[in-house]
Amino acid sequence: MRELIHLYYNNRILTASQSYSFRESSVVSTNKGSTLYFGSRQSSLFFRFYEKDWEQAQARGVSVDEIHQTDGFKNRFEIVLRKEKY
Secondary structure, eight states, X not given: OHHHHHHHHTTOOOOSOSOEEEEEXXXXXXXXXXXXXXXXXXXSEEEEEEOXXXXXXXXXXXXXXXXXXXXXXXXXXEEEXXXXXX
């Protein structure tokens, strides 16, 4: 995930989609994780990449290390496919 973010900031991501965005949440020293979107939520193809470990740590009030130990996951990648509108 951090490599994708690095590529995003250095304009090294090539996509057929005209739309992509990056959202990073943090409060002082408490990181809530990062999310990278490709495409529009209204389009027939939409990608979402995010740091699931940080999201779950925040939601459960535990450390990211504890999430790694108990659940074993780190990042989540989602592809949303919709029927094209005619």
